[in-house]
Amino acid sequence: MIKRVRALPYRTELGLMLVPYLLGVAGLIGLPALLSVGMAFVFYDALSPPTWAGLANFREILTDPTDPLFKIALANSLYFVALAVPLRTLGALGLALWLNRQRRGVGLYRAAVYLPTVIPDVAYALIWLWIFNPLYGPVNLTLNALNLPTPGWLADGDTAKLVFVIMALFQIGEGFVVLLAGLQNIPPEYYASAAVDGANRWQILRHLTLPLLAPWLLLLTVRDVILSFQTTFTANFIMTGGGPYYATLFLPMEIYNEAFDAFRFGPGAAMMLLMFALTAALIGVMFSFLNDWREADEH
Amino acid sequence: MNTKQNDRNPVSSSVSRKRVSRGLIYHAISWAILILFILPLVWMVSASLRQPGLAPPRIIEWIPNPIAWGNYARLFDLLPVGRYALNSLIVSSLAVPLTLLTASWAGFAMAQLSARGRERLMTFSLVVLMIPVTAVWLTRYVLFAWLGWVNSYLALLAPGIMGSSPLFILLFYWAFRRIPAELYEAARLEGAGAFVIWWRVALPLAGATLVAVGLLAFILYWSDFITPLLYLKSQSLYTLPVGLRQLQEMDRTNWPLLMAGSVVMTTPVIVLFLIVQRYFLQESRLAGIYGQ
Numbered sequence: 001m002i003k004r005v006r007a008l009p010y011r012t013e014l015g016l017m018l019v020p021y022l023l024g025v026a027g028l029i030g031l032p033a034l035l036s037v038g039m040a041f042v043f044y045d046a047l048s049p050p051t052w053a054g055l056a057n058f059r060e061i062l063t064d065p066t067d068p069l070f071k072i073a074l075a076n077s078l079y080f081v082a083l084a085v086p087l088r089t090l091g092a093l094g095l096a097l098w099l100n101r102q103r104r105g106v107g108l109y110r111a112a113v114y115l116p117t118v119i120p121d122v123a124y125a126l127i128w129l130w131i132f133n134p135l136y137g138p139v140n141l142t143l144n145a146l147n148l149p150t151p152g153w154l155a156d157g158d159t160a161k162l163v164f165v166i167m168a169l170f171q172i173g174e175g176f177v178v179l180l181a182g183l184q185n186i187p188p189e190y191y192a193s194a195a196v197d198g199a200n201r202w203q204i205l206r207h208l209t210l211p212l213l214a215p216w217l218l219l220l221t222v223r224d225v226i227l228s229f230q231t232t233f234t235a236n237f238i239m240t241g242g243g244p245y246y247a248t249l250f251l252p253m254e255i256y257n258e259a260f261d262a263f264r265f266g267p268g269a270a271m272m273l274l275m276f277a278l279t280a281a282l283i284g285v286m287f288s289f290l291n292d293w294r295e296a297d298e299h
Numbered sequence: 300m301n302t303k304q305n306d307r308n309p310v311s312s313s314v315s316r317k318r319v320s321r322g323l324i325y326h327a328i329s330w331a332i333l334i335l336f337i338l339p340l341v342w343m344v345s346a347s348l349r350q351p352g353l354a355p356p357r358i359i360e361w362i363p364n365p366i367a368w369g370n371y372a373r374l375f376d377l378l379p380v381g382r383y384a385l386n387s388l389i390v391s392s393l394a395v396p397l398t399l400l401t402a403s404w405a406g407f408a409m410a411q412l413s414a415r416g417r418e419r420l421m422t423f424s425l426v427v428l429m430i431p432v433t434a435v436w437l438t439r440y441v442l443f444a445w446l447g448w449v450n451s452y453l454a455l456l457a458p459g460i461m462g463s464s465p466l467f468i469l470l471f472y473w474a475f476r477r478i479p480a481e482l483y484e485a486a487r488l489e490g491a492g493a494f495v496i497w498w499r500v501a502l503p504l505a506g507a508t509l510v511a512v513g514l515l516a517f518i519l520y521w522s523d524f525i526t527p528l529l530y531l532k533s534q535s536l537y538t539l540p541v542g543l544r545q546l547q548e549m550d551r552t553n554w555p556l557l558m559a560g561s562v563v564m565t566t567p568v569i570v571l572f573l574i575v576q577r578y579f580l581q582e583s584r585l586a587g588i589y590g591q
Contacts, residue, residue: 008492010487010492010493013492013493013494014407014408014411014412014493015408016493017404017405017407017408017493017494017497018404018405018408018409018420020401020404020405020460020461020462021401021402021404021405021461021462021468023460023461024401024457024458024460024461024462025423025427025461027442027460028435028439028457028458028460028461029427029430029435029461031438031442032435032437032438032439032442033430033434033435033438035438035441035442036435036437036438039437039438039441044441046441046444095332098328098329098332099329099332103322103325105326105329106329107576107577107580108333109329109330109332109333110576110580111572111573111576111580112332112333112336112337113332113333113336114572114576114580115336115337115340115569115572116336116339116340118518118568118569118572119339119340119565119568119569120521120522120524120540120564120565120568121522121524121540122522122524122540122543122544122561122564123343123543123560123561123564123565124339126543126547126557126558126560126561127339127340127342127343127558127561128339130342130343130346130554130557130558131339131342133554135355136355136356136554138342138359141355141356141357141358141359142359144357145357145358145359170336170339177580180580222429223428223429226429226430226431227429227431230431230432230433230434231431231433233433233525234524234525237528238544238547252433255433255437259437259440260440260529265437265441268437269437269438272434272437276434
């Protein structure tokens with residue numbers, strides 16, 4: 001009698017399949033995240049062994065009057081997040097609402113909206129560097145043809161940050177797709193009964209669509225706050241390197257300079273921790289506003 | 300579009316005319332959106348064909364005169380662009396199979412677990428999805444330096460171990476969940492183990508997801524700038540994004556050449572996107588991918 005012997009029970013095999021994923025996350029994200037916390041409290045230059053620093057790294061980046069760059073970068077990043085996140089979310093929402101219904105050509109329009117999102121970062125940065133070139137760029141050529149003033153854009157500290165916001169507004173494909181999915185998850189019967197009740201378009205949007213989309217919008221905004229602090233790096237590195245006069249020095253660029261250029265890993269890690277704390281605080285504030293708003297809505 | 304039918308009925312002809320003009324407005328605005336979003340690409344291509352060294356034009360030149368195809372040849376003269384492209388291709392084609400393997404394993408295991416296990420892994424994946432590369436780059440660098448992975452493709456390929464992105468795991472998870480549970484049950488009754496079911500039952504029925512994740516992963520590795528910037532020191536290992544940066548450092552004002560380089564880098568991505576876009580922009584699939 002031949003008895004089939006299975007090497008491993010089913011659940012063990014499933015566990016094995018999860019090993020690369022879980023181990024990878026632990027090694028590539030978990031461990032580095034833990035090490036960052038430790039590194040913020042030591043002096044380390046990647047050559048000699050680390051030595052204990054206590055709070056010296058934090059004191060240096062926050063209070064040293066000779067090196068205000070962290071504070072400048074912090075202010076710049078906050079400016080970017082405050083402008084880019086709401087505009088990106090609204091843009092994605094507007095486009096998702098507009099291109100939600102299945103009509104002829106809608107697939108083409110959706111693909112076009114998503115297209116800039118897939119352009120590789122370096123190429124994307126170079127393209128916008130060209131578009132906003134003061135002399136050759138299409139934007140200033142257009143403004144010139146319309147007899148409008150032609151700003152120096154990236155060469156001018158007052159307008160340079162705006163270029164980063166504008167180029168971020170074209171890469172909203174992910175939010176757009178997530179909101180489209182959210183819209184399509186709303187059962188059509190809801191709309192049918194709203195129509196029977198005689199609700200107009202605005203009322204349907206305000207009282208039916210938006211409340212049902214709220215969880216998706218929240219997820220998206222949280223993700224965007226986190227990402228907006230981080231994703232400026234490649235564009236920053238390629239387009240301005242932080243100039244003119246640190247007007248576009250965003251946090252990841254400053255951290256890169258500190259750690260990978262000056263090999264001062266300690267202060268770099270301290271900046272990183274502060275950036276996380278700030279991101280977490282911002283998200284906390286967002287949630288508390290949301291709770292207030294919900295309570296006000298219930299009364 | 301039943302406007303034709305309505306036209307036969309005189310009472311409803313004004314209604315149908317209204318509908319037609321509404322349709323026109325819809326398409327006019329949608330086309331404006333479309334043009335706005337492809338404008339950066341159009342300008343990139345147009346600028347890549349401009350003769351270098353010309354004075355700035357007074358109005359936008361949509362089609363440059365003369366058309367300088369030579370910019371593309373010049374690109375390959377200045378830098379080993381072919382070598383860089385090959386390197387990018389090597390990295391991507393090693394990373395894609397690795398990603399497909401680990402992501403589909405994790406997605407399959409997740410789909411087969413109990414409801415509680417599924418929920419936990421879902422939350423875990425969504426949290427990981429929110430962590431960008433730059434959040435851990437410092438200490439990851441230190442870690443890889445200890446392992447001796449600096450200036451080697453191992454550093455670039457390492458994320459493949461965790462399926463590259465939790466999004467890919469979720470895509471596989473959703474695809475495997477859509478397969479009727481009876482198929483898995485039947486295979487288990489015949490004594491098949493998890494790896495056999497994954498290979499024989501699950502994967503063959505998730506072909507579309509396999510293609511989509513493969514292409515998305517390819518785009519991810521092809522476009523990656525930060526990792527090669529941090530880890531690759533010798534020029535012979537450079538991938539295209541770092542090569543493009545090198546080109547910029549050689550001559551910051553040679554826009555036609557920089558744009559030609561951008562076109563070379565972007566074209567494969569656009570082509571792959573156009574193939575894969577149906578999969579995740581199509582109505583019926585959207586809810587399946589992001590829903591639940």
